[in-house]
Amino acid sequence: MSDNSPVLLVTGGSRGIGAAICIGAARQGWRVVVNYASNKQAADQVVDAVRAAGSDAIAIAGDVGDVAGIASIFEAADRHFGRLDGLVNNAGIVDMVQRVDQMSPERLDRMFRINITGSILCAKEAVLRMSTRHGGKGGSIVNISSMAAIFGGPGQYVDYAASKGAIDTFTIGLAREVVAEGIRVNCIRPGIIDTDIHASGGLPDRVRDLGPTLPMGRVGTSEEVADAVLYLLSPSASYITGSILNVSGGR
Ligand code: NAP
Numbered sequence: 001m002s003d004n005s006p007v008l009l010v011t012g013g014s015r016g017i018g019a020a021i022c023i024g025a026a027r028q029g030w031r032v033v034v035n036y037a038s039n040k041q042a043a044d045q046v047v048d049a050v051r052a053a054g055s056d057a058i059a060i061a062g063d064v065g066d067v068a069g070i071a072s073i074f075e076a077a078d079r080h081f082g083r084l085d086g087l088v089n090n091a092g093i094v095d096m097v098q099r100v101d102q103m104s105p106e107r108l109d110r111m112f113r114i115n116i117t118g119s120i121l122c123a124k125e126a127v128l129r130m131s132t133r134h135g136g137k138g139g140s141i142v143n144i145s146s147m148a149a150i151f152g153g154p155g156q157y158v159d160y161a162a163s164k165g166a167i168d169t170f171t172i173g174l175a176r177e178v179v180a181e182g183i184r185v186n187c188i189r190p191g192i193i194d195t196d197i198h199a200s201g202g203l204p205d206r207v208r209d210l211g212p213t214l215p216m217g218r219v220g221t222s223e224e225v226a227d228a229v230l231y232l233l234s235p236s237a238s239y240i241t242g243s244i245l246n247v248s249g250g251r
Contacts, residue, residue: 005056013046016197031055032057035059060073089122092163108159115163116167140232143187144190146161147189148164149168186237188225194207
């Protein structure tokens with residue numbers, strides 16, 4: 001790691017898939033901005049793991065569902081590293097299992113603010129820093145969608161699935177918008193991955209219950225998703241933009 005090493009910002013980098021991306025990125029020579037919402041202890045552990053891997057990191061609190069939160073994340077990253085080369089729009093939420101006929105406007109507002117508007121505004125900030133149109137040196141963005149965008153999440157969280165459908169479409173549009181400006185934009189659709197997100201939707205046993213029913217007989221790991229993200233971020237994927245890759249074990 002040197003002062004010339006590229007800098008990657010991972011939203012929601014403190015736990016689950018985001019944490020695996022941060023640690024994997026450090027091993028590939030990225031310096032890392034570990035964004036988190038509230039769990040500072042978890043974010044600090046990821047920073048420690050990045051440093052143990054021989055790179056540098058900073059933990060930055062900030063809610064991607066809030067315009068001021070996004071501004072403070074990018075300003076802190078600018079102050080600390082002074083450059084940005086990659087963004088992973090990973091932060092995302094589910095809500096408690098509900099049918100659409102039970103969902104409140106407040107729930108939908110929060111879901112779309114964090115999962116859609118937050119990702120788009122973070123991408124905006126990254127483009128302002130990385131696009132050659134704005135004096136940047138180019139870069140790479142990876143958005144984290146979900147196989148829910150394909151299946152629709154009926155009876156569980158159709159709102160979440162719809163938010164991820166928006167991420168798929170956003171990926172295609174932004175990729176084509178900035179393709180000649182040195183920025184590649186791609187997307188990963190994870191299947192069912194072993195993280196805490198299922199408990200936050202009121203389904204703590206989802207991984208245990210569904211694993212044996214999946215095509216590979218198991219759920220995926222955060223590291224398996226991270227490997228695909230890191231490939232799309234890397235120069236090995238230099239001719240890939242606007243692509244959506246399922247990391248779902250055949251589901
Ligand atoms: P997770 O274990 O619940 O971790 C969520 C991470 O996002 C945490 O670091 C959390 O920070 C952060 N976060 C939550 N809300 C935030 C906000 N408003 N602003 C900033 N950071 C926020 O989730 P995960 O399972 O790793 O999921 C990561 C991404 O993969 C999400 O976009 C999710 O939709 C997608 N995905 C997951 C699965 C799966 O099965 N796990 C499947 C498909 C897609 P704190 O630690 O501070 O709370």
